[in-house]
Amino acid sequence: MELPESIRLLFPPEERARLDLSTIKGDASNRQYFRVTGPGGASVVCADPAFRDAAPENYPFLVVRDLFARHGIRVPELLGMAHERGLLLLEDCGDLMMQDEIPMLDRNRLAARYRQIIDLLVRIQSIRPDEKTPDTAIPFSLAFDEEKLMFEFDFFIEHALNGYFRGRLDGRAIAELRGEFLAIARLLVLPEHFVLNHRDFHSRNIMLFRDEPVVIDFQDARLGLPQYDAVSLLRDSYVRLDASLVDELKRYHFEQLVRHELTAMEWTEYLRLFDLMAFQRNVKAVGTFCYQTTVIGNRAFEPCIAPTLGYLRSSIAARPELAAAGRLLEPLIPGTSR
The missing domain is CATH 3.90.1200.10 (Aminoglycoside phosphotransferase (APH), C-terminal lobe)
Known part of the structure; x- marks a missing residue:
């Protein structure tokens, strides 16, 4: 399955045809980032091949995100995931670094x-x-x-x-x-x-x-x-x-x-x-x-x-x-x- 189609599957069926996907410039890693805009607003999808090979409870991003959030550190909200496809659906925190x-x-x-x-x-x-x-x-x-x-x-x-x-x-x-x-x-x-x-x-x-x-x-x-x-x-x-x-x-x-x-x-x-x-x-x-x-x-x-x-x-x-x-x-x- 192509990556854009995999990303669309994170969303309700009635929204998928109306989603707009755009690439976000990423970091010095193998991860890819996409901004997804649709009827429900904007969100960010991270595609990480390493996520497919790790149990969610041992995946460093999720472990540290949860740890930071529990201690009041503002991090992007986790909105969903598709572990078998290596996808994370995250809050869109804008473009201003x-x-x-x-x-x-x-x-x-x-x-x-x-x-x-x-x-x-x-x-x-x-x-x-x-x-x-x-x-x-x-x-x-x-x-x-x-x-x-x-x-x-x-x-x-x-x-x-x-x-x-x-x-x-x-x-x-x-x-x-x-x-x-x-x-x-x-x-x-x-x-x-x-x-x-x-x-x-x-x-x-x-x-x-x-x-x-x-x-x-x-x-x-x-x-x-x-x-x-x-x-x-x-x-x-x-x-x-x-x-x-x-x-x-x-x-x-x-x-x-x-x-x-x-x-x-x-x-x-x-x-x-x-x-x-x-x-x-x-x-x-x-x-x-x-x-x-x-x-x-x-x-x-x-x-x-x-x-x-x-x-x-x-x-x-x-x-x-x-x-x-x-x-x-x-x-x-x-x-x-x-």
């Missing part, structure tokens, strides 16, 4: 919006296992452990160094760099500080629907340092914030973590781990953008490569733990030279 609003805001309104989003982030990071979602179930059974962090570093090596930037670093330099990546990963595995993270908490994954932030693309949530999502938001590959505002918002995030008793870190340790985490997260993002460009043939992410590499300069300059990796990455980072 946080990224779209940012150029329209002055400095004060921009700071206020980001504080609102950080409050939302801290609410996510406050979520703990409960009877319905125990610590043995996703997302709490997943973490940014050494294996996961190195998977992301290795993805960068494969698709950036040996793909998009092939020839910029020789084999010896790449092997040395991987050793530095391993040392950095080990600095970031601090389970005593772990909280729940969205895992991709940036301006394209926060919709503004009737001026209310709605969180999307949360299916990869897992435990990790609270800085992980803060880095995603404040070192965003799609939006570059003024450095003074970033400093202000880092302080605000830290203060909210302390207020909600989510961290025992000192401020100086928060900043150190923020810089180390920013390095890892930005390297990971570059690997994804290079993969999308060279393997998938999706060049929409290519303009994000240079700005994201550019973020690495400040992290490397701030932390001696990153100096050796920074030296090896100089041929890639804009504005640096050997």
Whole structure:
């Protein structure tokens, strides 16, 4: 059965002939999204082949959506599903991403919006296992452990160094760099500080629907340092914030973590781990953008490569733990030279 016909079967028979389907630009995944408009209004259909192969109660999107909703996090409503066809019928939360609003805001309104989003982030990071979602179930059974962090570093090596930037670093330099990546990963595995993270908490994954932030693309949530999502938001590959505002918002995030008793870190340790985490997260993002460009043939992410590499300069300059990796990455980072 063709996908459009499968989508129409989600709706009452008397509406199917009057439905209008249009493609929505998706994320860097195998999922497809469609806006469906009909007599009952508009809704969104997500077509995910992985949903066909997973029991609904173990499908990460549904598990995390339910967890977030139970804790008051605004997420799209689930309106229906066709598990055997890999389809989810979701509330239509519009087209306005946080990224779209940012150029329209002055400095004060921009700071206020980001504080609102950080409050939302801290609410996510406050979520703990409960009877319905125990610590043995996703997302709490997943973490940014050494294996996961190195998977992301290795993805960068494969698709950036040996793909998009092939020839910029020789084999010896790449092997040395991987050793530095391993040392950095080990600095970031601090389970005593772990909280729940969205895992991709940036301006394209926060919709503004009737001026209310709605969180999307949360299916990869897992435990990790609270800085992980803060880095995603404040070192965003799609939006570059003024450095003074970033400093202000880092302080605000830290203060909210302390207020909600989510961290025992000192401020100086928060900043150190923020810089180390920013390095890892930005390297990971570059690997994804290079993969999308060279393997998938999706060049929409290519303009994000240079700005994201550019973020690495400040992290490397701030932390001696990153100096050796920074030296090896100089041929890639804009504005640096050997």
